[in-house]
Amino acid sequence: MTVAPGPPHRLTRRQRQRTTRIVQYGVFAAVVLLVVFTANWRDLQQGFFRPDVAASMFPGVIFPALVNTLLFTLGAFVFGLIVGTVLALMRLSSVRVYRWVATGYVELFRGLPVLVVLFAVGYGIPIAFPDRAIPGGVYGKMALGLGLTAAAYMAETIRAGIQAVPRGQLEAARTLGMSYTRAMVSIVIPQAFRIIIPPLTNEIILLTKDSSLAYVLGVTATNVEITKFASDVLNTRVNATPLVVAALAYLVITLPLSQLVRRLELRAARAR
Amino acid sequence: MTDAVVVEGLVKSFGATEVLRGIDLSVAAGEVVCVIGPSGSGKSTLLRCINLLETPSAGRICTLGVEITDPDCELDALRRRIGMVFQQFNLFGHLTVRRNLTVAQRRVLHRGRAEADRVATDALARVGLADKVDAYPAHLSGGQQQRVAIARALAMGPELMLFDEPTSALDPELVGEVLTVMRELAEGGMTMLVVTHEMAFARQVADRVVFMDGGVIVESGPPDEVLVAPREERTRAFLHRVLDPTGLTEAELEGG
Numbered sequence: 001m002t003v004a005p006g007p008p009h010r011l012t013r014r015q016r017q018r019t020t021r022i023v024q025y026g027v028f029a030a031v032v033l034l035v036v037f038t039a040n041w042r043d044l045q046q047g048f049f050r051p052d053v054a055a056s057m058f059p060g061v062i063f064p065a066l067v068n069t070l071l072f073t074l075g076a077f078v079f080g081l082i083v084g085t086v087l088a089l090m091r092l093s094s095v096r097v098y099r100w101v102a103t104g105y106v107e108l109f110r111g112l113p114v115l116v117v118l119f120a121v122g123y124g125i126p127i128a129f130p131d132r133a134i135p136g137g138v139y140g141k142m143a144l145g146l147g148l149t150a151a152a153y154m155a156e157t158i159r160a161g162i163q164a165v166p167r168g169q170l171e172a173a174r175t176l177g178m179s180y181t182r183a184m185v186s187i188v189i190p191q192a193f194r195i196i197i198p199p200l201t202n203e204i205i206l207l208t209k210d211s212s213l214a215y216v217l218g219v220t221a222t223n224v225e226i227t228k229f230a231s232d233v234l235n236t237r238v239n240a241t242p243l244v245v246a247a248l249a250y251l252v253i254t255l256p257l258s259q260l261v262r263r264l265e266l267r268a269a270r271a272r
Numbered sequence: 273m274t275d276a277v278v279v280e281g282l283v284k285s286f287g288a289t290e291v292l293r294g295i296d297l298s299v300a301a302g303e304v305v306c307v308i309g310p311s312g313s314g315k316s317t318l319l320r321c322i323n324l325l326e327t328p329s330a331g332r333i334c335t336l337g338v339e340i341t342d343p344d345c346e347l348d349a350l351r352r353r354i355g356m357v358f359q360q361f362n363l364f365g366h367l368t369v370r371r372n373l374t375v376a377q378r379r380v381l382h383r384g385r386a387e388a389d390r391v392a393t394d395a396l397a398r399v400g401l402a403d404k405v406d407a408y409p410a411h412l413s414g415g416q417q418q419r420v421a422i423a424r425a426l427a428m429g430p431e432l433m434l435f436d437e438p439t440s441a442l443d444p445e446l447v448g449e450v451l452t453v454m455r456e457l458a459e460g461g462m463t464m465l466v467v468t469h470e471m472a473f474a475r476q477v478a479d480r481v482v483f484m485d486g487g488v489i490v491e492s493g494p495p496d497e498v499l500v501a502p503r504e505e506r507t508r509a510f511l512h513r514v515l516d517p518t519g520l521t522e523a524e525l526e527g528g
Contacts, residue, residue: 166360168362169362171325171362175323175325175354175356176425177351177376178348178379178380182380186375
């Protein structure tokens with residue numbers, strides 16, 4: 001909303017711009033001051049920012065909680081990336097059956113809630129294959145459960161990336177005598193991944209937060225992750241400070257990640 | 273000595289469109305053949321059938337003594353012996369010039385790093401770009417990129433080189449450097465099949481010129497015949513359009 005005082009032609013264009021800007025800053029400052037001075041800071045601090053409660057969460061919130069969140073996320077991302085790449089190649093295949101299978105998989109797993117998939121992995125597979133255990137315990141189950149779903153999303157992203165690589169790249173590689181597989185691995189897929197770095201970052205950040213679903217698998221003290229750790233403290237201390245600490249712990253993961261990706265993108269841009 | 277390329281009764285359709293309507297062509301070892309013709313005449317498609325980038329609808333093609341149209345032929349093994357240069361260069365953008373030249377040597381020919389590097393350096397020197405070995409393709413001019421593309425093909429030690437309008441995407445002042453490299457290659461005895469619009473190059477370098485129009489070979493022979501004294505009216509009309517794009521005669525220019 002612009003509030004330009006006076007008749008429209010009394011001020012020059014620059015004066016009008018400056019006036020508008022001043023009014024916008026004024027409104028913003030007023031809102032901030034209103035919140036700052038009317039909020040009940042003492043009660044809010046008692047409920048959400050108690051230093052003693054926050055202090056009691058260390059070092060547990062870092063180790064094992066944050067470390068486990070990272071492990072769950074990384075496991076799911078790597079597994080999802082591999083399955084997603086295979087699915088993407090199947091969707092682009094000239095073999096109709098491969099295309100059908102991949103399309104069916106993507107449609108199914110994009111539609112299922114992650115919670116349901118995790119439940120199926122955690123309790124369905126042990127019943128179906130009683131003599132075999134999923135390697136890695138909770139870590140393996142999380143990688144599988146989250147990864148199966150992430151693969152469906154990533155497959156579409158990776159397929160778009162592969163299709164964005166000019167056809168001539170594959171042709172040039174094939175005329176040098178490379179097999180289709182070799183050309184994809186050495187030439188096309190590396191360039192596809194450079195194109196899809198931003199959406200893949202999104203995916204890994206979403207996975208970081210989905211890792212909080214680990215509680216359905218019945219985690220123990222050693223493999224607890226951030227959210228479960230915080231909600232346990234929340235229940236014992238009857239105070240919301242753990243949620244704030246947990247939120248900060250997630251930012252500790254995602255902010256450096258964004259920074260890292262920005263660097264990767266810059267590096268890729270130099271080669272372009 | 274067997275011919276490097278033998279094409280018999282080649283037909284290629286894209287859907288209902290018949291792009292090649294029965295091509296017979298042979299290229300002897302060591303021969304330089306330039307294919308000219310209006311756009312849409314099927315000359316690029318012909319070239320792309322010779323290393324099976326396009327699958328022929330009918331006909332038979334023997335390349336370097338191997339029947340490439342045989343579904344059981346060892347296609348990748350044969351393609352190693354055929355170099356190809358594209359209109360759009362198609363250098364691998366994520367790799368340095370050196371890696372562009374070594375990736376196939378390493379992965380396909382299984383050469384060691386040192387040998388691959390040495391071959392790459394030699395090939396780059398042949399195209400006059402030894403100093404660009406660590407550059408990325410995006411940092412090179414079009415002419416330099418195309419010369420790197422030629423060097424990339426040469427690093428595989430090809431017995432036959434296919435050129436698909438190698439200078440059509442270049443700024444006019446960069447065409448010369450690429451044609452010079454191609455001429456030197458021809459003088460070195462390389463068997464070459466060149467689809468081009470560069471009539472002067474065809475005139476000077478080709479042993480034989482093939483004129484295509486409407487998916488058939490209209491006329492073929494030594495450059496002095498096809499380019500200077502064509503027998504066919506269609507060839508004459510095409511050459512007139514190419515060599516004299518404004519359609520003005522000298523008299524009209526002076527008069528106007």
